[in-house]
Amino acid sequence: MQSQKHWLMTGAAVFAALGVGFGAAQLMNRPAPEAAHAEEAHSDGEGEAAVVALSPAEAAEAGVTLVALQRGGGSELKLPGRVDFAPGAEAAVDAPLGGAVTRVHVGLGDSVSAGSPLVTVRSPDGAASRAEADAASASADAARAAVDRDRRLFDQGWVSQARLDITAAEARRAEAQLRAARARVGAFGTPGSDGLTVVRSPIAGVVTRISAAPGQVLHEEALQVAAVADPGRVELVFEAPPSAAALIRIGDRLESTLAGSSAVSGVVTAIAPANEAGVVIVRARPDGTVPPAGSVLSARITAGAGTGAFVVPLDAVQTIEGVPSVFVAEASGFRARPVVTGRTSDGRIEIVSGLDGSERIAGAGAFLLKAELAKGEAEHGH
Known part of the structure; x- marks a missing residue:
């Protein structure tokens, strides 16, 4: 009996020791609440594309311009031009x-x-026209008075119907002369008697x-x-060679550059036949910010839809974490999207893949979005 009791107490002690050891191991292996929360937040943020929360108006104020995608190819033309007032905008x-x-x-x-x-x-001509109008007004007053007088005399039987008719006709002639004199004064800017x-x-x-x-x-x-x-009614006017008339179509988009490298987008609205100097005048409606009249432009027009790769300004492509990327404008801001680039020529670069053509992306000033993105990531890291 003594021996059995000894073995039972020994087994209970061993079991208790095993339970305590197992619980301690579980507690040591369980992550702290802060570490678990951080790990969860890290896992939730994985896979999201980088976004700069900036509205188009804020971006434009910071110096970021929006450009549409174009196709490169043999139908691309470079044209000199200017900003001019639209028809009817200047008097x-x-x-x-x-x-x-x-x-x-x-x-x-x-x-x-x-x-x-x-x-x-x-x-002097103005003074003369005013004098004529005043004289015509006096004549018309006298003619109306004569009609009133003869009508009373006719009612009393003192004058005939024929006399009344003549007086009334003279009054109508005086009224017509007055209207003509007043119209002449109005055409002269309504001069005064002086x-x-x-x-x-x-x-x-x-x-x-x-x-x-x-x-x-x-x-x-x-x-x-x-x-x-009217400074708000301007258009882009370009001079093209005669051969361009067969390539350019109304509705074609263009990207032009003002002095100082400011970008201006537009849509072709009219194409005039070649003039005596053999120059085709191409007119376009500007999009977005309206440049002042008289500004000198250098434009690139993509005639027709084109079949080549998309081309964008070289400044639009920024390297983010070692990957070429562009900033696509969205409702929430500008989203950095990785792209595959191709050839570079004359300040423009091909986009082989990564875009479908419907996007509007940041052009000049895209580096500002990259800097803002890096700033946000640095703050998030702290």
């Missing part, structure tokens, strides 16, 4: 009649509204040219006093 303003300029109300670059005064002219006429802007915009000065005498052969243009 050359003439004085309606000759005379001496007494005042210039605006300066070059001033913003004006439709009807704003530009210059004031004193014109011949002063205010020349006003026909459109809202910016004064782009002043052709008159105080004391200058305007003659019928040279009446222009100013030019006003």
